[in-house]
Amino acid sequence: MPKEKDYSLVIPVYNEEGSLEPLWGEILQAMTPLCCAYEIVFVNDGSTDSSPALLKKFEGQLPEVVRVIDLFPRGGQTRALRQGLDAAQGSVVITLDADLQNDPADIPQILEKMKEGYDCVCGWRKNRQDTPLKAGLSKVGNILQRWLTGMTIHDVSCTLRAYRKESVGKIPLRWEGQHRFIPLSLSLQGCKVGEIVSHHRKRSFGHTKYSHKRIFKVILDFFRVLRARGRR
Ligand code: UDP
Numbered sequence: 090m091p092k093e094k095d096y097s098l099v100i101p102v103y104n105e106e107g108s109l110e111p112l113w114g115e116i117l118q119a120m121t122p123l124c125c126a127y128e129i130v131f132v133n134d135g136s137t138d139s140s141p142a143l144l145k146k147f148e149g150q151l152p153e154v155v156r157v158i159d160l161f162p163r164g165g166q167t168r169a170l171r172q173g174l175d176a177a178q179g180s181v182v183i184t185l186d187a188d189l190q191n192d193p194a195d196i197p198q199i200l201e202k203m204k205e206g207y208d209c210v211c212g213w214r215k216n217r218q219d220t221p222l223k224a225g226l227s228k229v230g231n232i233l234q235r236w237l238t239g240m241t242i243h244d245v246s247c248t249l250r251a252y253r254k255e256s257v258g259k260i261p262l263r264w265e266g267q268h269r270f271i272p273l274s275l276s277l278q279g280c281k282v283g284e285i286v287s288h289h290r291k292r293s294f295g296h297t298k299y300s301h302k303r304i305f306k307v308i309l310d311f312f313r314v315l316r317a318r319g320r321r
Pocket residue numbers: 100101102103104105134163164165166169185186187188190296297298299
């Protein structure tokens with residue numbers, strides 16, 4: 090029987106060889122003082138660089154803590170997250186990206202916020218470090234989403250989030266892109282969703298896997314989630 094964990098970190102990885110070593114160091118720095126039972130589930134989404142070898146190295150260093158799920162071929166961030174969330178054993182599950190744009194140092198604060206009784210707590214990249222076009226489109230999207238849905242959080246697509254285990258089962262991740270609407274999906278299902286202001290950094294290694302042109306698909310996806318009331 091696998092041991093119960095307090096926390097699971099779920100991290101999708103597609104060709105992030107430059108950031109993985111510093112990310113590993115930052116995670117250990119953030120998690121060790123918490124003195125908790127935790128695991129890190131890395132989901133390698135068909136990487137073709139040296140990411141898989143680095144993940145195996147981390148697993149070899151801390152086999153009690155690290156699990157690596159290898160997907161092949163690349164299936165996209167939504168599928169990678171689904172696999173990671175399904176495998177996670179923690180009472181609280183935290184997701185973050187592998188490219189160092191999210192800061193693991195925010196994890197203790199997000200966990201403190203969860204203790205206030207939230208089903209999900211999201212990061213708010215108040216000082217967002219993406220291109221002005223990407224940051225601007227996201228800001229407009231967030232304003233529209235708050236206006237049309239009554240959601241109160243400011244940054245619906247920040248991937249640094251924590252979930253109570255019971256709410257993980259309510260997250261629909263069936264089609265690519267759906268991970269951007271997890272807070273909306275949970276909120277439409279009556280879950281309590283909160284936020285903390287989180288630190289956001291420029292990408293220093295590798296490159297984004299998305300272009301701003303995805304905006305048209307994101308708008309259609311938003312209405313698809315609303316139509317399904319966040320359930321499919
Ligand atoms: N990612 C993935 N599969 C993909 C695309 C992205 O696992 O097909 C991972 C990627 O390695 C990163 C996270 O998802 O850890 C977010 O990707 P990215 O930083 O490119 O997105 P952005 O921050 O530009 O929205």
